[in-house]
Amino acid sequence: MEIRQLRHEEFEASVELSQYAFQYTLSPAELEEQKKKFKPEQVWAVFDGEELNAKFTLLPLQVYLYGKPYAMGGIAGVATWPEKRRGGLVSRLLKHALEQMKASGQTVSFLHPFSFPFYRKFGWEIFVEYKKYTIPVDKFPAKTAVEGTIKRNVRDKAELNKVYQQYAQRFNGTLVRDEQWWENRVLDEDNQTAVYYAENGAPEGYVLYKVEKKELSCGEFVYLSERARRALWTYFTNHDSMIEKGTFTFIPANDSLSYLLADPRIQQEIIPYFMGRIVDAAAFVEQFPFQSSAQGAEITLALTDTHAPWNEGTWKLSVSAQGEGRLQPVHGNTEAQLQCDIAALSAMLIGYKRPQELFRWGRLTGSAEAADLFEQTVPSAQTFLMDFF
Secondary structure, X not given: OEEEEOOHHHHHHHHHHHHHHHOOOOOHHXXXXXXXXXXXXXXXXXXEOOEEEEEEEEEEEEEEEOOEEEEEEEEEEEEEOHHHOOOOHHHHHHHHHHHHHHHOOOOEEEEOOOOHHHHHOOXXXXXXXXXEEEEEHXXXXXXOOOOOXXXXXXXXXXXXXXXXXXXXXXXXXXXXXXXXXXXXXXXXXXXXXXXXXXXXOOEEEEEEEEEEOOEEEEEEEEEXXXXXXXXXXXXXXXXXXXOOEEEEEEEEOXXXXXXXXXXXXXXXXXXXXXXXXXXXXXXXXXXXXXXXXXXXXXXXXXEEOOOOHHHOEXXXXXXXXXXXXXXXXXXXXXXXXXXXEXXXXXXXXXXXXXXXXXXXXXXXXXXXXXXXXXXXXXXXXXXXXXXXX
16 A cells, blocks of 8 residues: 555545535536545545545644644645545555655644544644634624724725735734635635725724525624724624624634623533644744743653654743744653653643643643643633634
């Protein structure tokens, strides 16, 4: 068996496996459209001779972490024929994916799991969840007079991205979107748009939504200012003669809407969403903006990562007074002050959980003093992701 990238002529074999594994059927027109967009160099597969047994897609993406773009390998479309399952093919593919991402300088990887326990075995860990609101229209926020204007049906991708980019940099895990991503993944024909412009003409917020069967469904509610938030809610409330309720998905998990409502008794759900993992710990730490302090910090950390052996071992984490980090291997019998696996380290550094939390739960072990020092060096941020792949 060999692992290699697909070729153009293997499009049909790839689609056949996807349709079977994910239980959908493409029409002839949809197949033709998919073929035009097919990028065989992004699809890796296990072949037994000429037979395609299993595959995955590796997307070269970027995500914001602490306001900076990081190269990220997006894992998607992992599929195996049922008669080939339980044979370790996916394990081989994921290990190959990690090797490819490391070689490409992608220090972090995200995926949407069919099973959280399955991917945890390979070092990925949940890093984000989102809120979903279901709100009767009579419980929408009250209408507010706000200076500025709302423009409906704005399809200017650059205009929308200008607002999105500023908003996305406030969170950890949001995608850096390019024009093609907006075209193919965000602005579909069903979505309505509305943009709030301040008095000076600057866009400060937008919503992506649709209205059908007396329900408003909003998939992105993005705002840069409180006046933008109020103006966009007033725009939605003005639909009160058309709708009975609204559903709002992909809301940050720390959102405080219920506090701001006159009646906070609305339906709220927390949806576990994507998983992430650090691919190359040493390279990731060099990019990481640790908290600056007058004295800096040094911690020895024993890290386990059975599927990316370059991360395995005991390391000295050095953080300068300016917050610059470095991870250097420690040789010999030096006793580590802290111990964890790559999943726990990923949860802490991507921003999903704090070091003291994981220390309390036994996911980070060792010296309490070292755990406290680690807590002080890692900045806080809210994780969020509105996209899917």
